[in-house]
Amino acid sequence: KQEQIILGIETSCDETAAAVIKNGTDILSNVVASQIESHKRFGGVVPEIASRHHVEQITLVIEEALQQANITYEDIDAIAVTEGPGLVGALLIGVNAAKAIAFAHGIPLVGVHHIAGHIYANRLIREIQYPALSLVVSGGHTELVLLKESGSFQVIGETRDDAAGEAYDKVARTLNLPYPGGPHIDRLAHEGTPSIKLPRAWLEGSYDFSFSGLKSAVINTLHNAEQRGEEIKPENLAASFQQSVIEVLVTKTISAVKEYDVKQLLLAGGVAANKGLRAALTEAFKEVPGVELIIPPLSLCTDNAAMIGAAGSILFEKGKQSNLALNGNPGLDI
Numbered sequence: 507k508q509e510q511i512i513l514g515i516e517t518s519c520d521e522t523a524a525a526v527i528k529n530g531t532d533i534l535s536n537v538v539a540s541q542i543e544s545h546k547r548f549g550g551v552v553p554e555i556a557s558r559h560h561v562e563q564i565t566l567v568i569e570e571a572l573q574q575a576n577i578t579y580e581d582i583d584a585i586a587v588t589e590g591p592g593l594v595g596a597l598l599i600g601v602n603a604a605k606a607i608a609f610a611h612g613i614p615l616v617g618v619h620h621i622a623g624h625i626y627a628n629r630l631i632r633e634i635q636y637p638a639l640s641l642v643v644s645g646g647h648t649e650l651v652l653l654k655e656s657g658s659f660q661v662i663g664e665t666r667d668d669a670a671g672e673a674y675d676k677v678a679r680t681l682n683l684p685y686p687g688g689p690h691i692d693r694l695a696h697e698g699t700p701s702i703k704l705p706r707a708w709l710e711g712s713y714d715f716s717f718s719g720l721k722s723a724v725i726n727t728l729h730n731a732e733q734r735g736e737e738i739k740p741e742n743l744a745a746s747f748q749q750s751v752i753e754v755l756v757t758k759t760i761s762a763v764k765e766y767d768v769k770q771l772l773l774a775g776g777v778a779a780n781k782g783l784r785a786a787l788t789e790a791f792k793e794v795p796g797v798e799l800i801i802p803p804l805s806l807c808t809d810n811a812a813m814i815g816a817a818g819s820i821l822f823e824k825g826k827q828s829n830l831a832l833n834g835n836p837g838l839d840i
């Protein structure tokens with residue numbers, strides 16, 4: 507058989523997702539059941555609610571993915587499932603569904619790291635050329651990952667406190683914007699000007715990041731203005747915050763691209779949906795000719811299972827297989 511068919515499954519946070527990927531790069535189906543509406547009124551993801559939703563949705567989502575791809579279980583060569591990191595109760599639903607199908611139909615099983623998935627979403631857009639660097643910016647992660655070759659990951663820098671998306675969500679909450687706040691701050695930022703002075707954590711000599719100081723500075727700025735009876739335009743605060751985040755992300759990424767002499771930069775994670783970040787990276791990469799900037803479409807930046815299938819396909823080709831002892835691992839290292 508020439509074709510390789512992978513069923514991808516993702517349940518690490520608040521999206522129940524399944525996808526069918528052909529030959530590692532063709533999306534035959536990509537189904538995502540979002541739970542955002544259920545978590546909104548709590549201002550963030552409630553783990554117990556997430557688990558319950560996954561239980562309700564997982565079978566429906568998998569069957570929908572098979573139906574849209576027009577395949578049956580017999581056509582699947584391997585099942586790729588997110589084994590971690592994430593919420594343990596949420597991970598367990600996807601892992602157990604994958605194990606049940608693998609056992610019942612005798613299909614190989616491959617555990618996938620969630621971040622490897624985000625990175626390999628880029629593979630669904632372009633052929634990856636190594637060495638490549640990935641800027642991973644999501645609600646739970648902010649890191650620069652070097653890929654010297656296919657399926658090898660080396661974290662060269664990471665956040666020491668909040669993830670970029672987490673900072674967006676917390677700043678949004680301070681401004682009374684709904685969860686998840688990233689898209690709202692992004693939209694507001696484009697209506698304002700970055701007129702408020704906010705800090706940038708450069709952490710010289712390392713590729714690490716820090717966003718909690720910036721987040722506190724935003725909160726303090728609002729608080730102080732309130733006490734003085736001054737008015738601060740939320741759109742200007744959003745624009746100033748966004749500029750600070752983007753400046754640090756872009757500057758550090760460009761330095762790493764040069765130092766490691768990579769061929770491509772793979773943007774990954776939910777914050778990759780940020781219009782300001784996309785524009786700033788596009789602009790900055792004009793100054794580093796010969797390095798290709800790949801930015802996946804929004805639907806492949808936020809959590810989905812197509813990316814898990816794309817990463818799983820590489821691991822499976824390299825001979826990685828998990829057995830039925832596979833478990834959800836909330837603190838899994840890449």
Ligand code: KG4
Nearest residue numbers: 644645646671686688776777779780808809
């Ligand atoms: O990758 P993702 O879907 O889930 C995690 O694995 O964390 O990322 C979700 C994060 C949230 O923090 C959300 O606010 C942020 O991505 N996000 C954005 C934008 N769209 C989503 N942040 C900034 N600007 C956006 N346009």
Ligand code: ZN
Nearest residue numbers: 624644776809
């Ligand atoms: Zn994610």
